[in-house]
Amino acid sequence: MTVEQAVFLFTSALILFSGFMMVTRRNLVHAALYLIVALFGVAVIFVLLEAGFLAVVQVLVYIGAIAILMIFAVMLTRGDISKEQEPVNADFGWALMLAALFCFGLIILIGQWPAVNSQAPALSAETDTVFELGSALVSPDAYVIPFEVASVLLLAALIGALVVARPHKKSK
Amino acid sequence: MSFINDPITFLAEWITQFLGGFLPEAWVTFIVTLLGVIITASFGLVFVIFLIWLERKIAARFQDRLGPNRAGPFGLLQTFADIVKLITKEDVIPEKADKLTFNIAPILSVVAVLLIWAVVPFAPGWIGTDLNVGVLYIAAVGSFGILSILMAGWSSNNKYALLGAFRAVAQLISYEVPMLVTLMVPVLLARSMGMMTMVESQDLWFIFLAPISAIIFLVSSIAEVGRTPFDLIEAESEIVAGYHTEYTGMKFGLFFAAEFLHAFTIGVLFAIFFLGGWRGPGAEQFRLLGVVYLMLKGLLGYFVVMWVRSTLPRIRIDHMLAFNWKFLTPLSLALLVMTAILDKVFGDTALRFPVLLAGNGSVLLVTWLALRWTSRRHTKERRVFKKRPVAKPA
Incomplete structure (x- = not known):
């Protein structure tokens, strides 16, 4: 070992x-x-x-x-x-069943994924992983669209939180 | 590699050879690494003994006092006396406290600061581990500090301690935002998140390329340590002593040591990010000189922290949050965008320094105009009282 x-x-x-x-x-x-x-x-x-x-x-x-x-x-x-509170409630059985189903499904899915049994090629010592990751995030043939969509989503959440928390002027 | 030029590497090689004679290679690597960890961690912890004396002495001069002067020459042994006192004090754990969490919290607070020293580049080649995400690592281990404060405040089972912990988390998480955004500026200028590359790329110190970012970093770091004027988390006139109200003896001492060490650490980080780290005449040749330069620059940053601490009063909690969200965060975002664009265009030309300086100047000008505009608006809203007769000398 x-x-x-x-x-x-x-x-x-x-x-x-x-x-x-x-x-x-x-x-x-x-x-x-x-x-x-x-x-x-x-x-x-x-x-x-x-x-x-x-x-x-x-x-x-x-x-x-x-x-x-x-x-x-x-x-x-x-x-x-x-x-101290009781950590389980009446829906314990349902939750357990769903969790077991989900776990079983995941095991089957991952087992079918071809990358599980193959070994990824080793990176050369000179690869700067952070640099590669950064380029991939903004490269058009990699992940630029998911990256931008995620940032728009976060911005929307931020603005939404501000709108919700803002004091309403009419209620003055 | 001779001893005078590079004593640490020389010693490490000597120990490796000596142990290699009778131990397998994996064990030798393990022992040498362990020695390195112990030396780096003890360096910080031993240095803090000196720092506490230094800060008490300097704070005393600011307040026109003498400071510690009884134990040893210039009161140098005062801290040792304090340590002995703290160790011999009774260790009180509140009866309703959450014992395990209560005892882990002070240890975690020291560990969170010591972890930063793993990526501090002391001299060329002298660094615990040269992570390629060093800057992010510093931010990440900072969250252990927040966690330790929250654990201490909650487990004490004391209302004031919990209030202190709440304030601490509100303040530390808020000030993490401008600090992280500002840290992006040296990362952009160095084109790397590695700490060693950061120092090596500072042919011109970054404080000249990004002066405002340097100041924002220092201010938000002071807030991260929770020192005056940002010491709302242990404001003794409001919430007794904040999150460490219930701690006694050396457990309190650990929080105390963590705070002083953290204050010095941000001085060192300031030196690494903006003052060129170990760079100086002869540092490449004699590496011990690099450590001396780094410590001197770090003490310079630490002196500014002490200066602010002994000069300014505590700020109000709404001012603290407003200052962060309405001033520091927008300003640091504007600086980041400005630096990113200008450095992309002029980064490799001789114009880099004047253009970036002009960019910083114009951001400062816009900020000043905006502040003037808002302050005028506020002045209009202020109530004007009728003039009252004033007693005049006959």
Whole structure:
């Protein structure tokens, strides 16, 4: 077993463990903290795949976002957030069935995907992955349209939030 | 490579050879890397002992006092006495606190700052790891700092601590926006996110190409550390001590050390992004000189932070948010667009410096006009009171 395999196994175990802990905690903040551990584990997996940019963005976006999520959890959930609450409700069975169906479907789909069994060609040591990614995002024969559509969507969300939050002049 | 030119590489090679005699290669790499990590991390933590003394001394001079002067020459040993005091204090954990989270939070706050030092280029070839996304990495590990504050505030089970944590997250996340947008400017100018390339491409220091961005970076960094005038997160007149109200002894000491180390770290980052990092006469030849240059430039940035801290009062919370969203963020976005266009057109010509400087000047002019216009509008709205008779000397 190489060092990388050992790190991969340890991280995967950590991700699964904290994912399990996250959905079973009765305390909302504990669940959020376990979620952070799980997402950080995913960042470690990205590092193992030599996708440094993705790893850093994973930490930047998710861990920063979860701080905000926790604040909203504290502010918006009713009553005292430290109160222990039952994590499952009456629709537990349906959720379990849907999740199992979804998982099964994903396994079949990914199993049929040809890239699973083939090994990707190794990048040469001089490839600057960030440069390649940046060029691909703005290149017309790569991802420029999804990239622009995503930015328009984000802008629309931003303006929408401003419109919703704006004080109405008529109600003065 | 001789010892005088490059002592660290010399020592690393010597240790590698020595251990290589009786250990497999993987172990040697592991041990040498571990030594590097320990040296880099301890450098920061030991340096902070000196920094606390320095800051107390300088803040004292600003306020016309002497500062620590009893323990050791010039009070140099004062911090050691404080450390001993903090360690011997009773460690109190509130009964209703969330114990694990409560204990992890101070450690995480120090780790979040120490992680930045992994990508600090000390001298040519001396860098923990030269990530090709170094700048983004710095922003990413900053979110651990926010997390540690939130964990500390929530787990203390104290209303003031939670309020402090709320304020902290509002402030830190807001000020991350202009800071990240401004960091794009040196990235654009260096055409790389790697920290080593950043320093190597500064034949002309970036502060001359992007002076306003440099100032915005410093201001938003001060807000990220949460120092005066942005110390609303631990405003003692309003919320006791903010998120670390319940911490005692060395756990409080860890938050304290993290804050000082972070303040110095932003000085060092300022030096790397805008003041040419380790560059200076003879730094290529004698690498230790590069470290000296970097530390001197970092202390210069740190001095500005201290200067601001001892001069300005705390700002109000709505002013803090308005200043960020209505002033810093639009200004940094305008600077980014301006720099991107001008640097694309004139980047490789001799006109780069004058054109970018003129661009910065015109952005400054537009900002000034806009501010004047808005302030005039506000003055009109201000209530004018009737003139009252004034007592006159007979």
